[in-house]
Amino acid sequence: MTEIAHSDTSIDDPRDGMTDLSAGEWEREGRAGLRRVAGLSTELSDVTEVEYRKLRLERVVLIGVWTEGTAAQSEASLAELGRLAETAGSEVLEGLVQRRHRPDPATYIGSGKVRELAGIVRSTGADTVIADGELSPGQLRQLEDKLSVKVIDRTALILDIFAQHARSREGKAQVELAQLQYLIPRLRGWGESLSRQAGGRAGGAGGGVGLRGPGETKLETDRRRISKRVAKLRREIASMDTIRETKRSRRLANAVPSVAIVGYTNAGKSSVLNALTGAGVMVEDALFATLDPTTRRATTPDGRAFTLTDTVGFVRHLPHQLVDAFRSTLEETAHADLLLHVVDGSDPAPEDQVNAVREVLGDVADHQGEALPPELLVINKADVADELALARLHTLLPGALVISAATGEGVDALVDELARRVPRPAARIDALVPYTRGELVSRVHAEGEVLTEDHIEGGTRLTARVHPDLAAALSEFATNGSVA
Template structure:
């Protein structure tokens, strides 16, 4: 596989030498260095070699190139001097801006949305994930028919920016894109119906569903593995997890719960991806409890928290859904900062300082998770026939048995459970 920019094909290979550019328009809660570092991390996740990082302060965006003419020349000089094959803009570029920049710089140019879509295209493993990413990419590409695209007949991961073996160039038109998108939406509707059936089955059981959410690379998969004893991919990479994973866990007083590891969020997550991954994110929307995993060692932890909450609101998660903030990666903090963090979490409700890597604070987190899931539960005394073993098992499965005694040829259970489960128990007895 060749390396470098191919002017005929409009592609570049993994390992391409690149510069990352942040056009600073002001008003961002993050500083320029943090933005450049995050975008460089995104580029690294797709195998790009970041050779330079540049921030340009803009008074106002230019319609043709986003950045000013002098800044374009500065960037072109960097491309020539360092023999770069790619420039990644930490911004959204129009099709015209992208084409003009490529002409002026003499190399491939992609924006933040295109980079994230490419990462998702390579990382998605399940058929559903592939469908979702392809739909998102087609939606993005529909307005960019200024060059050929290659994602309808691919033999490898990725969707149209990074080159690879076995590709077939197809001259795209809008009708072909619309037809393909319609087929993908139909397939995803079937996936969504299947997920709904699985959810209904769980709700009839019912077992509480706990969803891990958070900024990408916050440590969700590591925490998932710590809580479940699984070996889900957990690497120090942005978007290491794309396809949702469900596992059964036990919590204090709760014999069975379902834990879901979900895709990480990121600032300015492309709207195409939010829409395409709606079926996957339904696990988050319908969860009984959200664990918001935060990397408190990251300098932009607060801004990342705001980004995650914004995405949760966008996908329709109710504000009333119970939440716990797991302040993760405390093992990366110095002793003074850890002490300050412990003092702060002690004063805040629903916050727990943990290290998914070392296990610190995990048992306390498990206890808090159980308390949140049972917070709406009340105490009831129920009566059973002493021979009703199935009824006794049902009570143990769906509530916390506090006391048990036999009186006048009847078995009595003092139990803490949700009101709706108590109603279901009474309906069961009436059958």
């Protein structure tokens, strides 16, 4: 990455509130001007491959504004933006960071730096600029006018990735809703194409008094059509949510405990699901590879059934449009009995990932008016993580388990911990079940926890812990009325 040192004098002193740089260091930052950070560019060296990819990929320059935190955090954020851009199918040519007290309200990075950025865009042959933040409609318009290339922000980039990866009908509808909500305030035209009035019957034959008028502009027409589409998508998602709620209610009625796998994108949630259940869901080393939740049935070593749900991954500054659109999906986490929070042990700043996930989950729980379920932290990718980093994580995240879903390391310990944490059936019952009611014995084995079992002349004598609905079915066979 490269830093654009601050030089605008029209804003407050950018050093205000920033204690991590001394005055001398700040001056050196300014003198350094533009610095390339090794390892960010993905430009290819093979000419033939470059020419081939030019036809398929957008060539992008990344731009960020560093307003708080350390230089390492700022560079990590831009590096993540680079991975997002590559996931979307782009070729990253350059990454630039400008140190400012706050983003410029007009152009995000200030007019002087816009001119520098324009030169970099021309010299690299880029056709797109991606900002590491959410741009206002005015900032977007100003940057595109001055740079003469397409400009998008972090939110639009994440929405684009979601649109590429959505597979189910519900997932596609949720992504389209989020995109339209983002688009409505940003509708604009090139030149005056969207501001021209369509004209009802103005100047036309047969208009008549009172029927002539300007009519709608194209912008107004587009906005109205998008609003109608948004309303339709909301109705569709609401109907799908009813189906999801029905399935959830059925699980609750059967008292099957549920575990939701949550975590940062690309932390290895799907790999953990596969390691625990052999589900065979798609695993890919890419951001947001999983958008549609997958639920699989699993059993503890002592035979108790529970469900595992793989959920969509999170990311820093997850667009609020996506949180709103995917709320019905994310609410699976609020209704779970346990959150299995998977952390990427190989990431340079895993604690930032943990905080980002907890922030989104807290927002969902607040919307539901419910407390978050208990959390079990699991540090994944132990096979590729640095030992020193793992030791540091043990201090930062006490009680977390360390595993590798790829090699199986620590998975047995995770299974044992899940068996300990998954809620046990509430009712204890002693019953003598006639052999003619063998289906009840089968249910006890499938849904409950058998403590003792003995086959005697009158039937099967059981001591077990079962859920209330099954306890009610067994109550007529309870010995000495022993249901607790």
